[in-house]
Amino acid sequence: MLRSKMKWNFTYNEWNDSVSPVHGLTQLTQTLLHKRNIMEPDEIEKFLHPSLDNLHDPFLMSDMSKSVERVRRAIENKESILVFGDYDADGVSSTTVMVEALREAGAECDFYIPNRFTEGYGPNEEAFMFAGDTGYSVIITVDNGIAAAHEAEVAKQLGIDLIITDHHEVQEKLPDAYAIIHPKTSKDYPFDELAGVGVAFKFASALLGRFPKELLDLVVIGTIADLVPLQGENRILAHFGLQAISHSNRPGIEALRQVCGIDGHINEETIGFTIGPRLNAVGRLQDASPAVDLLLSSNVDEAIQLAEFINSLNQERQKIVADIAKEAEEMLASGEEVSDRVIIVAKEGWNPGVLGIVASKLVRKFDRPAIVLGIDKELGEAKGSARSIDAFDLFQNCMEVRDRFKHFGGHAQAAGMTLSVEQIDGLRKDLNRLADQKLSAEDYQQTLDIALTVDIENLSLKQVEEVNQLRPFGMGNPKPLFRVKHSPKEIRLIGSRKNHLKLQFQKENAKLEGVAFGMGELYPHISPHASLEVVGELGINEWNGKKNLQLMIKDMMINEWQLFDFRGSKHLEKNITIPDGEKFAAVTFHDAAQSPHQLPIYSHAELDGSEEFDGVLLLDLPNRLEDLAGLLKKQQPGKLYACYRLEDGAFLKTWPTRDHFKWFYGMLMKRKTFNLDREGDQLAARRGWDRSMVDFISQVFFELEFVKMEDGLITINSKPSQKDLQESVLYQERQYQLKIEQALYYSTFKELKDWLDSYMSPIEEEAVNGL
Structure with a gap:
């Protein structure tokens, strides 16, 4: 088992x-x-054969026409447009797509990505005020903004037209923005699972009035890295995007290929495990702008320098993640933090940029939803990320306790949040209560x-x-x-x-x-x-x-019991490993004194099946096969270890046949006497027998009164009784012991397994001697 x-x-x-x-x-x-x-x-x-013809008209999205018209008016009036992005791979690729499309359309534009550590996720009042002071009259968000109700009001007061393009879950109140381009708020749009970069690409297509296939190498990055469903339009964009990025001559992509050692075709795993994590790493440790600069770069040397810098940040990120994950696991193991139905760990000094990755590690290790928070003692705030198991919708459950958070957003399986330190214990209590109500024990297993x-x-x-x-x-x-x-x-x-x-x-x-x-x-x-x-x-x-x-x-x-064959081994302690959490017992049919790993030793009669064991070690051979058969039927262990050795067995090199007995008796009749002590070895050597066989035949003849023995001297009994060899108790015992040894010790692995198989399931009684 x-x-x-x-x-x-x-x-x-x-x-x-x-x-x-x-x-x-x-x-x-x-x-x-x-x-x-x-x-x-x-x-x-x-x-099987995706086609670009099956993509939907971008103008089916609500506010698309209105937004395109506003951008074209800004271009005519030479107004400045700010693209407000996000710091993950989807946000970085979305920002690049939008900037390139706007610039091709003739817009005066730049991009802004908030700093994860000083500004947090999404639009913020200070950034919008800076944009207003700098002269921007239009702000276009990409991969964020659907929860920015307050910031939309700020933009209005500043006289800035805010166009939100996003794909995250819609919250209770929509921002009062100039326009919102979002698949889930567009009842006429047939597909609502686009990534942030997919929405930006739709905007680019509408603005440019054509299908901008040169942007597909960017679209595929955010689509795959953001883990949106690869169905419908996403499948089409990812399919053609992988072809595009595999043949891309964009300096930023070529530089990433070089520093990552990517050779040949790029597939979804290359993006998910190589390209995506590196673009994500920038925003996790600092301002994410270098990642956008890399993708926008038209200079090969500049792109190589940026790619090498980003690659080094990723290596640093990996070490930070490993260190924090180790600390979090130690906190849970020590009881410093409670590991209940929902894990919440928090500590001062943890880098909030990598806490989503740490949360993922904890989910995989403990099969629990996990929230990992970095504490800012000066602000009295905790900021971090959450990841979940399939059965626990993070977004819905956290929305039930929305008042615990200062900021919150995300999806069913991933979320980001900010809350005051005083709310951590309450959040832990609330989420554990919800998990207790909604989840079963099986839900916690991957x-x-x-x-x-x-x-x-x-x-x-x-x-x-x-x-x-x-x-x-x-x-x-x-x-x-x-x-x-x-x-x-x-x-x-x-x-x-x-x-x-x-x-x-x-x-x-x-x-x-x-x-x-x-x-x-x-x-x-x-x-x-x-x-x-x-x-x-x-x-x-x-x-x-x-x-x-x-x-x-x-x-x-x-799914069946296993036999582990250590017959004759002198190194049981080394060879046998006891799995954590499993219960083992060592069994003796005599008086075995030692067992590996200090396992408790039971006599075979003590194990009656009332106590279950995952594994049973057989330390010695039984006197009767029935004893072993009875033990197996009662106990039914998932693992059986044959650990016995044979120091002085009944298994002779040659088991004496009737011809052996007949020849030996004829020799005695001819010689009348035979000195077993002095001549036994010589006889064995001359006949090619084992000495033990000479002794055994002699003892059987003595028991049957065919001969007399005194001080090693054998003489013929002048009036022997008529008895068969099978009437000798010694012959019977040795023959039965031999049968045991042949079945349990000298048999092949398959022969032993087949014999034991008969008794490792509750079946009707069978003759144990039917070997």
């Missing part, structure tokens, strides 16, 4: 799921499309949505390549997870610290390689030939021009 770390959610019933055949597609791909409710031929064609169970002999490179047509994967179009159930042919530790697993599955001529990063600790808990169930992402590993199927494993389990 090996427990999975996550909850496995099987999203299917059968392999084909009643899917009607579609010409040219494998059944695997069809099933995956069907699960996405894509079943009709035209829907399948649109999904879930893996499994698309299909596949047999390795049914997999092919063509199938996996076809599945890749579903890319780009992301929110709303997750990379499919597959379950494979098979005994690995080989399993070994890899990596410099031996903290990863590599598995080889094989069935007939089909092969599948599995890699489980960070799961090296499971190695001692997987027995040979175990029926392993693994869940992971199918891919293709290419090395030296050769392509192989590969499964990147996310979780694994073994």
